[in-house]
Amino acid sequence: MYSFTEENYLKAIYKLSENNRQSISTNAIADLLQTKAASVTDMIRKLAEKKLLKYEKYKGVELTDKGKRVAVDTVRKHRLWEVFLCDKLKFGWDEVHDIAEQLEHINSALLIDKLDAFLGYPSHDPHGDPIPTKNGDIKKSEFVLLNTVKALQPVIMSGVADHSVLFLQHLDKIGLRLGTSCLIEEMNAYDGSLKLKLNSKQSINISKDVAKNILVKPV
Amino acid sequence: MYSFTEENYLKAIYKLSENNRQSISTNAIADLLQTKAASVTDMIRKLAEKKLLKYEKYKGVELTDKGKRVAVDTVRKHRLWEVFLCDKLKFGWDEVHDIAEQLEHINSALLIDKLDAFLGYPSHDPHGDPIPTKNGDIKKSEFVLLNTVKALQPVIMSGVADHSVLFLQHLDKIGLRLGTSCLIEEMNAYDGSLKLKLNSKQSINISKDVAKNILVKPV
DNA sequence: ATTAAATTTTAGACATGCCTAAAAATACTA
DNA sequence: TAGTATTTTTAGGCATGTCTAAAATTTAAT
Structure with missing residues (x-):
């Protein structure tokens, strides 16, 4: 149906549209896809011809x-495959992105339906991102950043804003994973670091840089 | 590492080498890959440069x-994915080939190791074909064609020689599947058709065309 | 052994997706 | 608002993998 490359461009533009409400610039796409602006211009003209996007020269x-x-x-395909890799094949959440980047381009609607069923119709991927439904509906996240939560409010760790391998491995190291219950015991006014009390009764200190990349659900 | 297309050429040539003992002709490859001889010549020159095959002009x-x-x-990748699709996702054995043709090109050694473990290190795919080991060893099939078995010899249905959707669906319809125990009750000298007694005590008639595409293991 | 038929290779072209360098348009700044 | 800087597009080219048509080679047949 659509090529590997076309799907990647559409996914990149979609991702950029989620943050920015306006039209997306050629350079932004080139940055995200690690390619050159000239290549992006070529491709978006092609995608515009196929009515996959609206394009006006110089207007994004x-x-x-x-x-x-x-x-x-x-x-949807990407996130379902990530669930498969973590839940069934026991990959770490820091290892699945590159493989899912390949698997997401496998073309078979039936395969994805059956995979979805096999996984028990998961609502979120291993990083807490919502999985679009078969109909293309995607839930807006109800999670909030940990650094915006007030002290003593019990929360459950539910997602990450930074998907980098380094960050995910850091969370592994300090023992934070999705589903962990915790609350902020203390907030350091100077550097924004937090003392977090885990439900294991253990307390840990995390920097503001870490806190602002953790998504939680108040309980 | 190697492109989708390069892997497909190598796989096709390997498949042709299993039957023919000699070198493989350009036309044979073109036929199998549904492409033109000129395209094959281009590609095999490229593969020869990469030392993936020996090529002498006009000599195959x-x-x-x-x-x-x-x-x-x-x-190996193809067959492991086929096991996954049948065993875990409940695809029929007639539905898995095209999807596995895509999945076999996913590039991750760790993925295949973990998939192999998840599936319980299967030795054969859903059509009875042996799965090469991680080291690249592949067992020569010990199965024989049903039409070469003598009457009253108990056998277990273990594979198929024809992988077409039509043939596989025909076997489904007459109730033959891998693992079925049976023996030849009668052999019709005129048309080579067989009366097969299944271990369910039921008897069925199958044509010679069917019998010569069924692989069995004597017990 | 010569000719005819079939196979294989070469030559030249095309589509996709990428690049660099230069031109055009837009945005910023004094 | 003029002039500079940035962004975007165009022009031309390259690599991959495909094709058709024509030439070269091998195989088969008389």
Whole structure:
């Protein structure tokens, strides 16, 4: 249907659209995909011809409903494969991204339906990101950043804002994982670091840089 | 490492080498890959430069050890994914080939190791074909064609020689699947058809065309 | 052994997706 | 608002993998 490359462009533009509300610039796409602006111009003209996005020269780009659907489907595939890799094959959450980048381009609607069922219709991937439904609906995240939570509010760790290997391994090391219950015991006004009390009764200190990349659900 | 296309060429040449003992012709490869002889010539020159096969103009082609290893690894991936699709996702054995053709090109040695473990280190795929080991060893099949078995010899159905959707669905329809115990009650000298007694005590008639595409293991 | 048929290779072209360098348009700044 | 800086597009080119048509080679047949 659509090529590996086309799907990657649509996914990148979709990702950029989630943050920015306006149209997406050529350079932003080039940065995200680690390619050159000239290559992006070539590709977006092609995608515009296929009605996957709206493109006006020098004005950036916006996905059409058709293009958004392709992007969301690709995200759905990516996240379901990540669940498979972690839950079934016992990969760490820091190891799954690159493999899922490949698997997300496998073309078979039936495969994804059956995978979804096999995994028990998961709602979130191993990093806490919501998995779009078969119909292309995707839940807006109800999670908040840990650094915005007030002291003594019990929360459950539910996602990460930084998906880098380094950050995920750091969380592993300090013993934070999805599902961990905790609350902020103390907030350091000077550097924004937090003393976190885990439900294991143990307390740990985390920096502001860590706290602002952790998504939690108040309970 | 190697492109999708390169892996497919190597796999095709490997497959053709299993039957023919001699070097493989350009046309044979073109037929199997549904492409043109001119395209094959281009590609085999490229593969020869990479030392994946030996090529002499007008003399056909033969895989080197290096090329054979890439082919066998691809076959291993293909067959492991087929087991996954049938055993875990509950696909029928007639539905898995095309999806496995895509999945076999996913590039991650760790993924395949973990998949192998998850599946319980299967020795054969859903069609009875042996799965090469991690080291690239592949067992020569010990199965024989049902039409070469003598009457009253108990056998277990263990594989198929024809992998077409039509044939596999036919076997489904007449109730033959891998693991079925049976023996030949009667052999029709006129048309080579067989009366097969299943271990369910039920008897069925199968044509010679069917019998010669069923692999069995004598017990 | 010569000719005819089949196979294989070469030559030249095309599509995809990428690049660099230069031109055009837009945005910023004094 | 003029002039500079940045962004974006165009132009031209490259690599991969495909094709058709024509040439070269091998195989088969008389």
